[in-house]
Amino acid sequence: MSLIAFLLRRAPAGVLLSALAGLASGLMTAGLLALVGRWAARPEPGGLALEVFFALCGAMFLTKVGSEQLFIRSSLKAVFELRMQLGRHVLAAPLRQLEEVGPARLLSALTEDVTLIAQALPFVSSLVVNLVLVAACLLILGMLSLPLLMALSLVLALGTVTYRALASEGVRRFEVAHRSQGILHEHLRALVAGSKQLKLHAGRREAFLQGRFGDNARALRDQLWAAIRLFVAGGQWGSLLFLGGIGLVLFVAPQAGWVEPPVRAAATVTLLYLMLPLGELLLAVHQLSRASVALDSLERLGLSPAPSAGAPPPPVPGASWRRLELRGVSHGYVQGGERTFVLGPIDFTLHPGEVVFIAGGNGSGKSTLLKLLTGLYPPERGEIVLDGRIITDADLEWYQQHFSAVFSDHHLFDGLYGISGPSWEAEARTQMARLGLEGEVRLHGRHFSTTQLSQGQRKRLALLVSLLEDKPLAVYDEPAAELAPGFKDFFYRQLVPELKARGKGVLIVTHDDRYFAHADRVLTLENGRFREASIASPARQ
């Protein structure tokens, strides 16, 4: 099973030790059963070796507890590693791949799929221990009566074949339900993100809840029920067969002469005991089947690390550079097999201390250009060249580290991650004061006291982080869109000239034509291409 392989890959020593302890525990239980069986078969009471009985009980308890604890530790380790690995894969995957998979599917994988796997892992241990117990019970029964063992094996084989047929159909239905779960996640995201609009419009709220959301939730409920019902039916059929097996021992076997009267009690005890591990096995198969669907789905996400992952360490912030060029670069989007938009080919050069504004209508490709320039989208055609070095796939990670960015859909982290240096705190406080953030947000160590802020405050906090990063190149996508006039002025008239004076290359997507005079060049994008030549050093307003 893929789940067992998954565990063995991540915690081989712990799983093997746990399996050995489980095996020992199963053997002790079988020994105990054999002992009790032999005692039950004696015509006279007494004669059970008490010390052997208690020794076996103690050993069974210790090996079982040891096996379970080792297994739980190994499972937790495996799940922790899976979470870390998924996090790394998400961050190492090319941005386009993440956009294509979509946030809902990613979140569903990182939360629900991992949880399903974590919850199912203890059942791997149960599978091992109970398989040993079943094998041991069959061995004991075989020693008591060979014909009985053969008849029971037939019953068990029939049960297994039927259960497998039902279970494989159940797994198929779990797969269908899993796809609905991904769609439900998308609707849940819409429900949370759109709660304001839904609150203000009762008709829309009901239409959404009863419509797409409710339809999908109902479909998921029905698909899960269809899948679980098959496993339950399989389990019930297995129990029925087994009761038939007990009937065999009690009524048919003695008459057929398969079981001698002295061992009939022992065979019945063993058979009755066998019901326990068989029941647990069925439960384990059910849980593990569901988790296997989740694991397969995680593997199907196919988050391949970008070719640049694991590249040389990033440069020290503030590293010097001389010239950045885009030579005939282009990038296109494909949706439903059709090219919907192409940016480029673009030729563009930026030098230290240069400030370039990018203007253009909605959908003209400004944000796409920023993603291309920063290496988040590798060019389909053309070259990015930094100081004469052509940026290859293997250089992308290194190249990306030159940029500090504030995107239009910027995520505000709750603290200053990755900001270091001897005077980072003093610098942070100074810049917070300049950006008017004092009194609105406080620094607790490296964490912000809050991120529950207005749009303008969030934008200023994002600018603060960008300033503290102190990278050689700064790109901003409509940074002043939500800023009040005073802060807009401060940004264009003070911050941007300061960045320029410090030799940064600055690229700003903006519609603020009042401030165009503060750029060395203003380039306008139109349908993915630059419309006109640069405006060199316009007169300051």
Ligand SMILES: Nc1ncnc2c1ncn2[C@@H]1O[C@H](COP(=O)(O)OP(=O)(O)OP(=O)(O)O)[C@@H](O)[C@H]1O
């Ligand atoms: N992830 C994506 N997948 C497919 N198409 C996309 C994607 N992102 C953008 N596009 C398309 O590419 C075109 C350019 O989008 P882009 O976001 O670069 O424009 P923009 O100039 O920044 O627009 P705006 O001023 O409205 O922010 C648009 O037609 C858009 O629909």
